[in-house]
Amino acid sequence: MSSKFHVLIPDGNSTWALTVMNCLSQNSDYKFFVLSDKKRTATKYSKYTSYYKFYKKTSDKEWLEIISKEVKDQNISIIIPIAEDAIGFFINNSHDLPNSVKVIPLPEIGNFEIAINKHKLSRFLNEHDLPHPKYQYFSSFESYSNEEFDLQFPVLIKPLDEKGGYGIVKFKGQKELDKYLNKHSNFSELFIQEYIEGYDIDCSVLCLNGKILTHTIQKGKLSGHNSFAPQLSFDFLRNDTLLDVVAKLMQELDWSGVAHIDLRYDENKNDYKIIEINARFWGSVEGSRFAGINFPELAVQLAMNNAIESTQYKEIEYMRLKGVLKSIKRKPSFLFKKNFLVNNSEAMSFIKDPIPTFYRFIEWVERRM
Numbered sequence: 001m002s003s004k005f006h007v008l009i010p011d012g013n014s015t016w017a018l019t020v021m022n023c024l025s026q027n028s029d030y031k032f033f034v035l036s037d038k039k040r041t042a043t044k045y046s047k048y049t050s051y052y053k054f055y056k057k058t059s060d061k062e063w064l065e066i067i068s069k070e071v072k073d074q075n076i077s078i079i080i081p082i083a084e085d086a087i088g089f090f091i092n093n094s095h096d097l098p099n100s101v102k103v104i105p106l107p108e109i110g111n112f113e114i115a116i117n118k119h120k121l122s123r124f125l126n127e128h129d130l131p132h133p134k135y136q137y138f139s140s141f142e143s144y145s146n147e148e149f150d151l152q153f154p155v156l157i158k159p160l161d162e163k164g165g166y167g168i169v170k171f172k173g174q175k176e177l178d179k180y181l182n183k184h185s186n187f188s189e190l191f192i193q194e195y196i197e198g199y200d201i202d203c204s205v206l207c208l209n210g211k212i213l214t215h216t217i218q219k220g221k222l223s224g225h226n227s228f229a230p231q232l233s234f235d236f237l238r239n240d241t242l243l244d245v246v247a248k249l250m251q252e253l254d255w256s257g258v259a260h261i262d263l264r265y266d267e268n269k270n271d272y273k274i275i276e277i278n279a280r281f282w283g284s285v286e287g288s289r290f291a292g293i294n295f296p297e298l299a300v301q302l303a304m305n306n307a308i309e310s311t312q313y314k315e316i317e318y319m320r321l322k323g324v325l326k327s328i329k330r331k332p333s334f335l336f337k338k339n340f341l342v343n344n345s346e347a348m349s350f351i352k353d354p355i356p357t358f359y360r361f362i363e364w365v366e367r368r369m
Contacts, residue, residue, distance in 0.1 A: 004031035008076045012036035012043040014083035016281045023296040042356035104299040105256040115277040135193045141185040154195040168228040198265040203246045210254040216288045232323030236291045287318035321346040
């Protein structure tokens with residue numbers, strides 16, 4: 001029998017699968033098995049992937065049968081779902097897997113569904129007296145036209161099914177909003193939220209039964225392709241006031257597993273507003289590893305009933321690979337900051353395992369041709 005610990009990534013096509021594998025690759029005892037509903041993904045070309053299998057997804061029943069067979073055939077010890085679709089599947093179906101396999105800690109399905117829906121989450125926050133931006137929800141253009149609009153401008157329209165800042169539109173006044181909605185009146189759901197003057201700040205957590213076991217807090221300092229996109233560089237810092245807000249949120253949700261909570265500092269109210277919960281692994285998870293908290297590794301240890309030691313993370317700056325490229329474009333001499341690039345950026349992960357990133361670049365070029 002192999003001495004390697006067999007790890008199954010069931011959604012190798014997810015955006016964040018590669019960065020999770022990079023975190024787990026720090027443990028040489030792991031052997032990675034990847035399933036995907038796409039024939040080719042970045043994870044297929046990673047040097048850490050020992051086994052890659054494409055399956056066309058059909059029903060949950062058939063997917064469960066496929067995973068159960070892979071667990072038995074490949075002697076899988078642990079399953080790590082990455083994105084929300086896979087996490088939801090395993091919340092509902094992990095009890096039907098072979099007894100030989102473990103799944104990382106996951107929340108209860110009802111609270112998970114609250115966390116991943118902006119409208120449900122805002123209603124939950126309101127009911128539990130947790131700080132959040134004021135919002136309104138409309139089920140149709142007719143309901144928007146007939147109901148009183150009770151928000152202060154500026155406001156944001158946010159798609160309920162998008163992540164990463166996609167589809168968010170900001171409006172400074174009523175005329176601008178009405179003009180936009182008259183042109184886009186064929187909607188079945190409309191979620192509008194007051195814009196908070198201040199800055200974005202995030203908290204990443206690993207929880208069990210509503211208690212935060214470990215966390216990191218990070219504040220962005222280099223914006224992405226727009227003001228609502230994920231930050232490309234950020235500082236890890238400590239903030240007990242913010243942590244208290246997140247701790248109460250996780251307690252009310254009785255949360256188990258990982259989550260990445262987006263918040264915004266309200267400079268007018270001098271408090272932190274909960275904006276969104278990413279009920280999955282996140283793009284900057286490798287930054288947390290550099291700061292001293294390896295969330296994927298700790299989730300595995302927790303699933304195997306091993307104790308999680310309380311560890312203080314380092315207050316460092318970390319930069320995503322896109323941030324490195326953006327910084328070099330702005331100032332070419334940034335390329336010679338060797339110590340920073342090695343110890344505070346995603347550059348080393350790219351150098352160690354470059355082919356997946358090249359594959360993503362080719363995909364990006366093909367989409368624009």
